[in-house]
Amino acid sequence: MTHSDHSPRIVMLVGNFVDGDSRVQKEARYAAAAGWDTYLVGRSPTGKREQYALGEATVVRAAETMTATRYRASHPHRRGLRGLIAYRSLEQTRTRHQRQRLRQRDLVTDRLLLARRLASGLRPAEALRARVALAVRVLGVRLRGHWVAARKRAFDRNYAAAAQGPSNAWERALVRRGGDVAAWAVQPRLADFEDSFGRVADELEPDVIHANDAEMLGVAVRAAVRARRTGRRVAVVYDSHEYTAGDIRPEDVTWAPVISAQEAKYIPLADGVVTAVDNFADKLVEHHGLAVRPSVVRNMPEASTFTVPGGRGPGVRGRLGLGPEATLLVYPGSVTPIRGLDTAVRALPQLPQAHLALLVGSRSGYVAELTALAGELRVAGQFHVLDYVPVEELTDFIASATIGVDTLRRIPTQELTITTKYWSYIGARLPVVVSDVKAAGELTRRLGNGEVFEVGDVDGFARAVRTVAADRARYAAVYTDRMLAQHSWEGQVPELLDLYERVSGLRPVPRRFASAAVPTMPPPRASSPESANVAAPDAAVPGTP
Incomplete structure (x- = not known):
């Protein structure tokens, strides 16, 4: 198949800085290895355009004016x-x-x-x-x-x-009635994303636009519509990372209704839908009446990051200078009130041999509140805050811990999700202690890799930790090589690559991973996609939700 003497091109849009987002990084690297001319477009921390290589893919961090966001911040109602x-x-x-x-x-x-x-x-x-x-x-x-x-x-x-x-009451009422004007007023970043990301999407002239999260879905659909007006067909893939209708944010009550409305408006115009959790796929069908159930691509670690029991190096235990007798609890990822980590901190006085280590991107905000809480409870010596480690090093780094914890609160989206860190715990062969939110609780009971406690129950958390620590080998025994192979990114990615081919009618020529210099921005090109027979998507991976 020829395509204007170029590999078919895919542009992935994500509303973050790319760094630390293991899912989009893996999607970009594996799409590029499969032969797609891949660009991953994210935000720029400097506000200026940046570009660098990520395997065979190219990361473009778009220049942002943030005009609407800054105006809104400086003009409160x-x-x-x-x-x-x-x-x-x-x-x-x-x-x-x-x-x-x-x-x-x-x-x-x-x-x-x-x-x-x-x-x-x-x-x-x-x-x-x-x-x-x-x-x-x-x-x-x-x-x-x-x-x-x-x-x-x-x-x-x-x-x-x-x-x-x-937002004020009037704005919230307008949001409930629907309409983009109200949405853009209370969530001005949507307008700013359109300016910065939409411009890059037009410039790159892709064959497929992969929109990560609902905040990028409208940007992708509008770019595809503009392309079609010029005679180019562009397929849109929507990747739902979260259950938008259940994403409760007390600090911004208009977020969920706005993003849910954006999803409802634009999802009918997506050519394919993929999500990270089976429960999310079911909810998307339920809410939007989708004729085809979304593909499910779970954000599992790459097999190359899997490690041996205890890890290959000193890892987090060595970083903290703790001996083998210490019960080390680890948590890598976002730290907000709805993640429930105060439960773990409050349990530390009952666990004098235990230490809790958070791997975070910032020590401010709620992390600072947890640090203060540890001080008030006189367990500051048991509470540790460390920086993130690169995603490719994460599983081996945390493998020296005793237990991986996930203390989610009971809100709709967290009831349905399996967090990325949970898959990392599996890759690190770590037993887990998790709250009894629906999805994580059910998976843990089925796998037998840990204990489940009632959401917010400090005593229950402490009991679960003691139970797992007392018989850690039994819980870790479920992590056979076969089980880990079933829980790898390599087992998930064929579903995504098949979706790209199915919605675009294009089949690229695969290539091996290789380092490459950062390519320059390509000149405009015409495209004439051709049909291709595509194999049916793989069945769901055994042993996953």
């Missing part, structure tokens, strides 16, 4: 009666406050000028007028100062309130 006098923007607040400081400082100069005029021998009447004029000016500056201060305080309250709840 007004709240309450005090909001009526608040300045309308952060810039206006700062400008007016700056001018007031200049007025107050300038009064010193005015007083000095008046003193010199008086010393020069002004007539009594002129001196009186000068003193009255200065007194009026001083009074005016003081009154204006009170007014500026009142408006600034009102704005500051609005600004602080917006950080806790970015």
